[in-house]
Amino acid sequence: MSQGFSPQLGMAESAQAPKLVYLVTGGCGFLGEHVVRMLLEREPRLRELRIFDLHLSPWIEELKTGPVQVTAIQGDVTQAQEVAAAVAGAHVVIHTAGLVDVFGRASPETIHKVNVRGTQNVIEACVQTGTQFLVYTSSMEVVGPNIKGHPFYRGNEDTPYEAVHKHPYPCSKALAERLVLEANGRKVRGGLPLVTCALRPTGIYGEGHQIMRDFYRQGLRLGGRLFRAIPASVEHGRVYVGNVAWMHVLVARELEQRAALIGGQVYFCYDKSPYKSYEDFNMEFLGPCGLRLVGTRPLLPYWLLVLLAALNALLQWLLRPLLLYAPLLNPYTLAVANTTFTVSTNKAQRHFGYEPLFSWEDSRTRTILWVQAMEGTAQ
Ligand SMILES: NC(=O)C1=CN([C@@H]2O[C@H](COP(=O)(O)OP(=O)(O)OC[C@H]3O[C@@H](n4cnc5c(N)ncnc54)[C@H](O)[C@@H]3O)[C@@H](O)[C@H]2O)C=CC1
Numbered sequence: 001m002s003q004g005f006s007p008q009l010g011m012a013e014s015a016q017a018p019k020l021v022y023l024v025t026g027g028c029g030f031l032g033e034h035v036v037r038m039l040l041e042r043e044p045r046l047r048e049l050r051i052f053d054l055h056l057s058p059w060i061e062e063l064k065t066g067p068v069q070v071t072a073i074q075g076d077v078t079q080a081q082e083v084a085a086a087v088a089g090a091h092v093v094i095h096t097a098g099l100v101d102v103f104g105r106a107s108p109e110t111i112h113k114v115n116v117r118g119t120q121n122v123i124e125a126c127v128q129t130g131t132q133f134l135v136y137t138s139s140m141e142v143v144g145p146n147i148k149g150h151p152f153y154r155g156n157e158d159t160p161y162e163a164v165h166k167h168p169y170p171c172s173k174a175l176a177e178r179l180v181l182e183a184n185g186r187k188v189r190g191g192l193p194l195v196t197c198a199l200r201p202t203g204i205y206g207e208g209h210q211i212m213r214d215f216y217r218q219g220l221r222l223g224g225r226l227f228r229a230i231p232a233s234v235e236h237g238r239v240y241v242g243n244v245a246w247m248h249v250l251v252a253r254e255l256e257q258r259a260a261l262i263g264g265q266v267y268f269c270y271d272k273s274p275y276k277s278y279e280d281f282n283m284e285f286l287g288p289c290g291l292r293l294v295g296t297r298p299l300l301p302y303w304l305l306v307l308l309a310a311l312n313a314l315l316q317w318l319l320r321p322l323l324l325y326a327p328l329l330n331p332y333t334l335a336v337a338n339t340t341f342t343v344s345t346n347k348a349q350r351h352f353g354y355e356p357l358f359s360w361e362d363s364r365t366r367t368i369l370w371v372q373a374m375e376g377t378a379q
């Protein structure tokens with residue numbers, strides 16, 4: 001990807017000497033890496049890009065050959081001092097770091113500590129060090145699906161919906177998002193107001209998506225077949241990771257100019273990806289890679305799936321002292337997958353001119369090529 005003139009920046013801004021310092025927390029993650037690379041390609045005002053992560057990736061080194069100073073910071077968002085040191089001097093913080101766990105790998109306490117306490121630390125660091133602009137990566141899960149299984153059918157940011165959560169992950173994302181939005185307008189060091197917003201991606205897909213990798217490998221183990229568990233009629237919103245990254249870059253740029261409009265707001269992340277069931281959507285990529293989804297309707301009755309999911313949860317609990325057993329099917333993932341949740345909105349377009357950077361066809365091709373490249377490494 002080459003450095004190019006950004007459509008949203010005028011000639012004057014893009015000709016300005018690069019002077020801004022950005023910090024991306026979780027910059028080595030699935031979404032974080034795409035945000036980092038998108039900033040380097042499409043934010044011409046960037047002087048320094050700080051990549052803060054618990055686990056730094058080796059690919060960071062290849063980014064240090066360009067004109068932008070790339071600073072890798074190994075750190076933990078749950079440690080306030082480490083966060084403050086990383087934030088100090090940054091103009092913009094994009095906070096993607098989080099524990100994305102719905103498979104029971106981490107304890108509820110750890111999920112809360114990273115996702116909530118970590119976000120609190122980022123907010124306080126902005127206030128204490130004078131950083132004025134904070135973009136938080138929230139999630140559709142802040143809204144739903146709720147524990148009552150109510151469908152959210154092509155809803156938007158203003159659609160009434162009873163957000164009721166019990167699972168640690170959505171609870172932590174909802175609390176963190178609330179903290180970020182409530183912090184909007186707080187005075188930071190130097191007396192200027194903190195401007196915050198939250199982006200709510202639906203299910204993100206694309207190069208580097210671990211769950212897609214898991215489905216692919218499961219299909220290879222089952223002789224090239226995956227077995228339908230969810231009715232095709234249950235739509236699940238999905239959005240390409242490159243478009244999510246682009247929305248982060250764009251809103252971070254527009255926060256300063258349109259603080260009164262964007263500050264304190266939430267935005268669903270969306271693009272032209274088709275509305276399909278989670279499994280059918282995955283087959284858009286896994287099909288061309290040789291896998292087949294068996295069954296035009298779920299092969300097992302729902303009550304049996306519920307039983308199997310509960311059995312998986314019991315096994316996970318029994319085996320925990322010995323090993324981590326964390327299959328894709330558990331009571332939470334089954335309930336979420338089985339509840340329609342899709343968005344239809346243009347709030348990001350109305351507020352800061354967002355348009356998807358990648359078409360559905362391009363998003364699909366890029367994802368297929370990534371899965372195919374994985375074939376060489378699949379066990
Ligand atoms: N993957 C998805 O479908 C969606 C993800 N999101 C949100 O997007 C964000 C990024 O998610 P993904 O890229 O999918 O996850 P990921 O697990 O690939 O990336 C998260 C990154 O945060 C880092 N991290 C975790 N704990 C940390 C800590 N204590 N200190 C510093 N860094 C830490 C990890 O090392 C990792 O690099 C998360 O906030 C997640 O809630 C929102 C909607 C959908």
Ligand SMILES: CC(C)[C@@H](O)CC[C@@H](C)[C@H]1CC[C@H]2[C@@H]3[C@H](O)CC4=CC(=O)CC[C@]4(C)[C@H]3CC[C@]12C
Pocket residue numbers: 100102138139140141202203204211229230236278279328329330332333334336337
């Ligand atoms: C085993 C089958 C029932 C299979 O269909 C299960 C699929 C299941 C693993 C996924 C279905 C919906 C996914 C979640 C959804 O995309 C919303 C999310 C938002 C996030 O912020 C993080 C990821 C996730 C919770 C995502 C996780 C995987 C699913 C539950």
